[in-house]
Amino acid sequence: MHFEEAVRADAARLHRLARRLTDTTHDAEDLLQDTYLLAWRAWQRSGPPERATPWLVTICLNQARSRRRRTDSMPLTPEDLSSAxxxxxxxxxxxxxxxxxxxxxxxxxxxxxxxxxxxxxxxxxxxxxxxxxxxxxxxxxxxxxxxxxxxxxxxxxxxxxxxxxxxxxxxx
Missing domain, CATH: 1.10.10.10 (Winged helix-like DNA-binding domain superfamily/Winged helix DNA-binding domain)
Known part of the structure; x- marks a missing residue:
């Protein structure tokens, strides 16, 4: 399996996950971009994972947690909660x-x-x-x-x- 195929197969699931773990659409898009970049680098370095879906979800979760730790002290505004x-x-x-x-x-x-x-x-x-x-x-x-x-x-x-x-x- 190629990286593009794995990403395409899980794109909708990862998008839903990112939208629910972040406060705004913009943050979700940034999270996905970081997820895909890290996944691509790891894929190039280590080759394809045995199971792509859990691997990609794990990367996304870890990125969301890292972002959350960095922004925990920042208060949420009503605009932050505007995601659909x-x-x-x-x-x-x-x-x-x-x-x-x-x-x-x-x-x-x-x-x-x-x-x-x-x-x-x-x-x-x-x-x-x-x-x-x-x-x-x-x-x-x-x-x-x-x-x-x-x-x-x-x-x-x-x-x-x-x-x-x-x-x-x-x-x-």
Missing amino acids: LDADVVRRVTAGDVETQVLANLDTDRVRTALRRLPYAQRESLVLMDVCGLTAAESAGLLDVPRGTVLSRVHRGRQALALLLLQTQEVP
Whole structure:
């Protein structure tokens, strides 16, 4: 497999991941550019990985974490939260648990804002499983944590997301 083929095969998945791990479209594009550059350099140096998808996702996650550490002290503005979260993602994030199924028709701005308020480890695990469609085992391997930790983070993340959405629910 050639580098271009691997990147093309995972472009949509990596784009979704980058959009959910960053605050703006611009930041997501920068993250992807850095991811592809590092991946290309590693590919040239070491050859193709055994499995390209987890390898590319790992590079993207590590780049996002590095960027997050550098910008943690910078406050978020409302403009930072302007990235779009499409209805399909809302359904995927809020589907699954009985407690969250009632939230499936919420407006995407509220879900996006609530998702941004989750602790980063919960958000990261939730995005990998519910947005990117990875299994708990795949997510655990990428995050370098036990499978149970991923499942726990996703469960707590879903609960926290539901609570945040209920707290911001408009009363008629």
